[in-house]
Amino acid sequence: MAGPRGGWHDIRREAPDRHPYPGSLAGPAKxxxxxSAKTPTLAIMENAQKNPGAANLTDIPGFLLQGGGVxxxxxxxxIGAIGVAGAPGGHLDAQCADEVLxxxxxxxx
Numbered sequence: 001m002a003g004p005r006g007g008w009h010d011i012r013r014e015a016p017d018r019h020p021y022p023g024s025l026a027g028p029a030k031x032x033x034x035x036s037a038k039t040p041t042l043a044i045m046e047n048a049q050k051n052p053g054a055a056n057l058t059d060i061p062g063f064l065l066q067g068g069g070v071x072x073x074x075x076x077x078x079i080g081a082i083g084v085a086g087a088p089g090g091h092l093d094a095q096c097a098d099e100v101l102x103x104x105x106x107x108x109x
Contacts, residue, residue, distance in 0.1 A: 030069030030093070031083030032062050038078045041069030042094040068093025070101060074108045 033041050045065040048054040058065055067090025072080040082100060084093040101108075 026064060026066065026085035027068070027083035029062060029064035029083065030066060030085060031081040032069075033064050033081075034069030034071045034083065035078060035081035036063070038071050040067075040071065040094065040097075041065060041083075042067035042090060045090070066090040066093070068097055070094065070097040072101065072108060079108070 030041050033044065037044055041064065044057065045067060048057050048065055057063060066085075068084040068087075070082050070084075071078045072082060082097045084097040084100075087093045087096060
């Protein structure tokens with residue numbers, strides 16, 4: 001989990017039969033992007049595709065514009081982010097992240 005104020009807690013869970021994809025690199029980058037921008041990475045990616053002026057977001061060191069990064073909020077405050085990688089598509093990574101946050105929403109009240 002990425003914390004927007006400099007605190008990083010890298011918690012990883014990997015399925016034993018996962019695809020040999022370097023998710024260990026993509027997940028933290030997606031979390032960093034979501035925490036820094038305070039926006040889900042799928043939304044950032046879609047906006048960058050529609051707005052040529054935002055295409056340079058891919059040049060920011062550590063940013064990864066693929067679905068699967070979702071900010072964690074307590075009320076209106078971003079307190080961290082979750083980054084999911086390894087599904088056959090960023091939209092599925094994003095769905096997984098959303099479901100994890102929804103299942104644990106009571107922890108962030």
